[in-house]
Amino acid sequence: MMLLLFVPIGIIVDLAEKVGKMLENDVPFGEVAYYYLDFTVYFANLLFPLFLFLSVIWFTSKLANNTEIVAFLSSGVSFSRFLRPYLIGASIVAGFALFLGMYLAPIASQGFNEFKFKYLRKNRSVQQTKDVYQQINDHDYIYVSNFIPKTNTGLKFTYEHFEDNELKYKIFADRISYVEKDSAYKLITYLKRSFNDGIETVEKESQKLMQFPFELEDLTPVQYAAETKSYGELLRFIAAEKRRGSPNIGRYEVVKLRKWSLPVSIFILTIIAVAVSSVKRRGGMGTNLAVGIAIAMIYVFFDKIFGVMAEQSNFPAVVAVWFPNVIFGILAIYLLQNAKR
Incomplete structure (x- = not known):
């Protein structure tokens, strides 16, 4: 439901911004349609953990507002048992996100970026020249x-x-x-x-x-080359670029490590969402959503800042990619312990 709500909004906003250039360059309707199909997969993959995060907060807040969580726990159900269905759901979503990131998202990324540089950024170089x-x-x-x-x-x-x-x-x-x-x-x-x-x-x-x-x-791969490759192709590509002394290894390593960190972040954000929204608050669902969105924005901020540091400098890619998960993993454990009490 969250995907169906937010992706069309994203498409409308993107179309409103780019429709002028599309008309100016006489872009065929078929290519625009394929572009937005790729756009949907590309951004759904990037925002999958956040969509799940908001979904869990919304659903759990409804339970809390109806005093159903109190009924669960009062009947002798432990908080760990209450959390189990969330983790099972997160496992299913994480498995799908892993498959999406390994195989489907690279195909969508190639179409998305090729369209962007072909019709929308004609004067910008996509390679080191x-x-x-x-x-x-x-x-x-x-x-x-x-x-x-x-x-x-x-x-x-x-x-x-x-x-x-x-x-x-x-x-x-x-x-x-x-x-x-x-x-x-x-x-x-x-x-x-x-x-x-x-x-x-x-x-x-x-x-x-x-x-x-x-x-x-092959000596000057396009900026988004790593994003367009499946995991096996990406490993071979990075090995070849290391032998060539490419200056973009940090960017490629970030893409590789994010394929694994994104499914892990799904579990972390699910636990945070349950811990934050399982308590009945005076402000109701609105307060829980506000707290959740604030946490999500801080997570995205950390993820982007450290990602850019790894791409543009010698900052270790493994630290840049996993640091937000480590910090928010600790936060998840702390919030979960408080929620149990």
């Missing part, structure tokens, strides 16, 4: 001063090959581009310096076709 430095494998490194995604072309290209921590050769080119018909790369103003037993040799050509162990488009 300046000063691209990557480790290709254990022996090879490349550098490109500027990368043009539309043509898969790099400017001021450098390629270094090492063996036993010793530089064996270095290739320079003013421009590198992929020639599909030859399945090779064309280097303009090619220069190669080779080093063998202290002797340097130099090779020059105006242009040269060469094979390299990389794909240009």
Whole structure:
């Protein structure tokens, strides 16, 4: 019910904000419909714990206002037994959320982001295009001063090959581009310096076709690349990006760890919601909802702040993702003990 109430509101607000750009860019109706289908899955996945949190507060407050919880506990039912159906429900929802985050949400995320950058953010780059430095494998490194995604072309290209921590050769080119018909790369103003037993040799050509162990488009993955991959693909992607020395590892690690932290947060927020709303208050359901929404906003604030810290700095991703759950887990235990008393 909460999803049915809030998702249409989110769609209407988003449509009101973006309808001008959609009309300006002549976006086909079919693509808009698919976009909002992806939008629904994408944001339902992000807000699943909060929807459950509000649902539990609403339902439990109704029980408390009707003095039914007092009747339960007075008849000899322990608070732990009263809590059991909530935990069973949370387990079902957490299992669905885990499946959604692992497999369905990445598909929706790809469609959502592709539409956004295709029609709504045409002038914004979705890739790192300046000063691209990557480790290709254990022996090879490349550098490109500027990368043009539309043509898969790099400017001021450098390629270094090492063996036993010793530089064996270095290739320079003013421009590198992929020639599909030859399945090779064309280097303009090619220069190669080779080093063998202290002797340097130099090779020059105006242009040269060469094979390299990389794909240009793979060297600068889009900003949302990690969000579009299932869990197995994400693990392989992160391992490859670590070998390449990608500066975005923190962002990718956050995406990976959130797939596990989100189901855990469902249990934590469920316990907090029951503990907060199981007491009959003078203000009734409104007071419980106000307290619950305040707690939810603080949780979202912590989650966003630490997530951004991990993405934009060297702050450990595991701390950034799990810190809100640890803090609110302690709060859940404290509130539960008080509720039992």
